[in-house]
Amino acid sequence: MSLSDFDIAVCGGGVAGAASAALLAASGHRVALIDVRRPDWQMPADDFDARVVAISPGSARILTASGAWLKHPASRRAEYRQMQVLSGSGRITFDAQSHGLDQLGWITEVPALQQAQWLALAERGNVRILAPASVERLDRRRDRWRLGLDSGQHLDCALVVAADGARSRLRHLAGIKVDEWHYNQHALVTHLRCRRPNEGVAWQRFTEHGPLALLPLPDGRSSIVWSQPRERVQQLLALPTEDFINELNQHQDSPFGEVNQVGPRHAFKLVRRQARRLVGNGLVLLGDAARNVHPLAGQGLNLGLADAAALAEVLEDWQVEQDPQPRLERYLRWRQGSGSLIGGGIHLINELAHAPALLGPGLLGLGFGLAARLWPARELFVRRACGLDSDSPRLARAPDPDFR
Numbered sequence: 345m346s347l348s349d350f351d352i353a354v355c356g357g358g359v360a361g362a363a364s365a366a367l368l369a370a371s372g373h374r375v376a377l378i379d380v381r382r383p384d385w386q387m388p389a390d391d392f393d394a395r396v397v398a399i400s401p402g403s404a405r406i407l408t409a410s411g412a413w414l415k416h417p418a419s420r421r422a423e424y425r426q427m428q429v430l431s432g433s434g435r436i437t438f439d440a441q442s443h444g445l446d447q448l449g450w451i452t453e454v455p456a457l458q459q460a461q462w463l464a465l466a467e468r469g470n471v472r473i474l475a476p477a478s479v480e481r482l483d484r485r486r487d488r489w490r491l492g493l494d495s496g497q498h499l500d501c502a503l504v505v506a507a508d509g510a511r512s513r514l515r516h517l518a519g520i521k522v523d524e525w526h527y528n529q530h531a532l533v534t535h536l537r538c539r540r541p542n543e544g545v546a547w548q549r550f551t552e553h554g555p556l557a558l559l560p561l562p563d564g565r566s567s568i569v570w571s572q573p574r575e576r577v578q579q580l581l582a583l584p585t586e587d588f589i590n591e592l593n594q595h596q597d598s599p600f601g602e603v604n605q606v607g608p609r610h611a612f613k614l615v616r617r618q619a620r621r622l623v624g625n626g627l628v629l630l631g632d633a634a635r636n637v638h639p640l641a642g643q644g645l646n647l648g649l650a651d652a653a654a655l656a657e658v659l660e661d662w663q664v665e666q667d668p669q670p671r672l673e674r675y676l677r678w679r680q681g682s683g684s685l686i687g688g689g690i691h692l693i694n695e696l697a698h699a700p701a702l703l704g705p706g707l708l709g710l711g712f713g714l715a716a717r718l719w720p721a722r723e724l725f726v727r728r729a730c731g732l733d734s735d736s737p738r739l740a741r742a743p744d745p746d747f748r
């Protein structure tokens with residue numbers, strides 16, 4: 345049975361896919377959003393989800409245009425105005441104010457952002473949400489796609505957006521290969537309280553085991569991401585709380601003082617992935633379906649949101665009877681270049697940080713020390729990390745009030 349005819353089907357309603365659906369619908373396209381599950385609507389009132397991310401000012405502008413930022417409660421995000429990065433004796437500090445910015449970004453939970461984006465989507469008359477539903481078949485029929493769902497229903501569309509995450513089924517169905525690098529590292533994540541509250545500093549030290557970040561939460565606690573070899577993370581997960589706190593205090597010298605309380609610990613396996621092509625015939629990959637990067641620079645979702653805004657920009661005045669391919673090729677050149685540059689840079693820093701006998705952290709520290717003295721390099725870095733440089737989509741750089 346045919347569900348209906350759509351201009352665009354977005355598969356995957358994570359933050360990147362749902363933002364993409366909203367931005368494409370804002371240009372007047374009829375959009376179907378398909379997800380295997382609905383977001384978790386129950387946010388803990390007195391705690392924060394373990395899955396927190398750093399959102400850049402450029403991404404916040406994209407989320408404003410997609411309608412999510414207004415629906416996202418301010419009480420569930422903490423802004424950071426300073427970033428401190430340390431390795432060996434080297435150190436670099438970035439202050440929002442000295443770069444003419446109000447903040448360098450926000451720390452917030454992925455589920456809260458997703459929920460806000462779905463609430464905004466539900467208000468759009470030209471978006472149909474199909475969830476829970478899964479795409480079982482992908483057939484090309486002349487210049488359109490037919491998507492067969494697990495319910496036995498199907499839908500037709502001119503363009504498919506695959507935003508179904510790191511192990512994208514759509515990418516597989518479209519026959520797009522992916523390159524993978526296994527780091528043999530896990531990211532250990534927990535929320536903790538230190539002697540002093542974290543009032544807006546994103547702090548990171550490259551420890552002998554891997555990068556340890558303390559990121560501010562709205563209640564003065566910090567959320568940590570500590571990327572380390574898999575075996576060590578397994579040991580840390582099994583440690584009694586007191587021993588784990590001691591281990592943390594041996595490796596962190598943050599401005600917040602000693603850690604005295606930690607929450608539940610979680611681990612995420614780290615794999616770098618890069619799809620060989622971001623575009624097929626009438627099909628495009630975005631977000632984690634396009635690539636995964638190491639979390640040490642907090643760029644994964646920011647890249648996905650930039651993908652969503654870039655796609656909306658290249659398709660802004662596209663009519664469904666026109667061939668979308670030239671526009672998709674533009675998206676391919678733009679986003680493949682950006683993703684490879686950022687992903688490659690992060691990969692290099694991670695490799696260096698894990699070089700033997702502390703040589704890497706020492707070299708990194710030397711690099712930080714040099715970079716700290718080079719103002720143009722710092723300014724360039726901040727613009728890029730904040731998603732505000734000339735390569736960023738128009739929505740990220742200068743919000744257009746008509747683009748709602």
Ligand SMILES: Cc1cc2nc3c(=O)[nH]c(=O)nc-3n(C[C@H](O)[C@H](O)[C@H](O)COP(=O)(O)OP(=O)(O)OC[C@H]3O[C@@H](n4cnc5c(N)ncnc54)[C@H](O)[C@@H]3O)c2cc1C
Binds near residue numbers: 508632639644648
């Ligand atoms: C420890 C850690 C720290 C991180 N920190 C940061 C950070 O500070 N800043 C940052 O920007 N990024 C960070 N990231 C990365 C970030 O979390 C991801 O890049 C981002 O959440 C991916 O969003 P997405 O929408 O592309 O994919 P996902 O969130 O994976 O969403 C995919 C969606 O597709 C759906 N789906 C799956 N399969 C199907 C299917 N077959 N059909 C239909 N739907 C399907 C899923 O249900 C889901 O809703 C971090 C990651 C980790 C692991």
